[in-house]
Amino acid sequence: MRALRNIHSALRPGGLLLDIHPEPKHPWLVAQVDAQTIPVGQLDESFRIGTVRFARAALQQASDDGLFAFERETTFVFTYHFADVDAWLGHMAGHWASAGIPVDMAKRARELLATGEGELRIPREIHAARLRKPQG
Amino acid sequence: METTAKTGVALDPEEAETRAIHELIDVTGRDVLEIGCGDGRLTRRIASGARSMLAVDLDAEGIALASAQLSEPLRSVVTFQAADITTMELPAATFDVAVLSWSL
Numbered sequence: 646m647r648a649l650r651n652i653h654s655a656l657r658p659g660g661l662l663l664d665i666h667p668e669p670k671h672p673w674l675v676a677q678v679d680a681q682t683i684p685v686g687q688l689d690e691s692f693r694i695g696t697v698r699f700a701r702a703a704l705q706q707a708s709d710d711g712l713f714a715f716e717r718e719t720t721f722v723f724t725y726h727f728a729d730v731d732a733w734l735g736h737m738a739g740h741w742a743s744a745g746i747p748v749d750m751a752k753r754a755r756e757l758l759a760t761g762e763g764e765l766r767i768p769r770e771i772h773a774a775r776l777r778k779p780q781g
Numbered sequence: 782m783e784t785t786a787k788t789g790v791a792l793d794p795e796e797a798e799t800r801a802i803h804e805l806i807d808v809t810g811r812d813v814l815e816i817g818c819g820d821g822r823l824t825r826r827i828a829s830g831a832r833s834m835l836a837v838d839l840d841a842e843g844i845a846l847a848s849a850q851l852s853e854p855l856r857s858v859v860t861f862q863a864a865d866i867t868t869m870e871l872p873a874a875t876f877d878v879a880v881l882s883w884s885l
Contacts, residue, residue, distance in 0.1 A: 647867040647868075648816070648866045648867045651866055651867065651869070651871060652814070652816065652866070652879045652881075654871065654873050654874075655814060655871035655872065655873065655874070655875055655876050655879065656814075656874070656876050656877070656878075656879055657874045657875070657876065657877055658874065660876060660877050660878060660879065661806055661877065661878045661879070662878075662879045662880075662881065663802065663805055663806050663878065663879070663880045663881065664881045665798075665802070665823075665880070665881065665882055665883060666881075666883055667883070700881075700884075717805055719801050719804065719805065721797040721798065721800070721801040722797055723792075723793045723797060723798050724793055724794075724795060724797070725790070725791075725792055725793075726790070726791040726792075726794060727789060727790055728789030728790070729789060731789070732788060732789030732790050733790075735788065735790075736788070736790050771798065771801075773801050773802065773805055775805040775806060
């Protein structure tokens, strides 16, 4: 809540807060091979899911306290594209360390990509909400 | 598209995120605060048109990378700062829009 109170203070009256967070779900890694989409496996996003739920609760509390009012919400799909397994693993290690990768997922991904032309993808559902600081 | 042949990674080349953001907010001529800017990926997508943008993140390495990757036209618009939003001192009633980018 301290972060939201700080943001509230920094916004002008009537100012907007845009919150963007992934949906609290375990995303799938899929192989897109020769125009076919084949599930490879599900990443373990337990840690991120916990932080998303915390963030949502904090925003709801800020709304209940009258700091912000919810105005509009939407969801969209943010897709990660990886040219090959090494690109995927490198990205996970450097930018997405919170996710657990099940044993054998990389092996299965390599096997699938070896069957044709393609890439790996992670389509991730994202939630975006616009809130407004009251004028008064 | 945010990709390089070097890394073999492309993040949202469909720009679904940018479209969704622009449906919800218009930053044209606005003073924008971004919290959790990371390496500046989203900053670069939304800063164009803003009057000013302060992008903050706890990760100083990410901030350095974000700053290095900023295009010349956006350098007069965007300021990056390594800081903790829970403790940093922000001037009161200064921003029109705040963007919480996968953070809190």
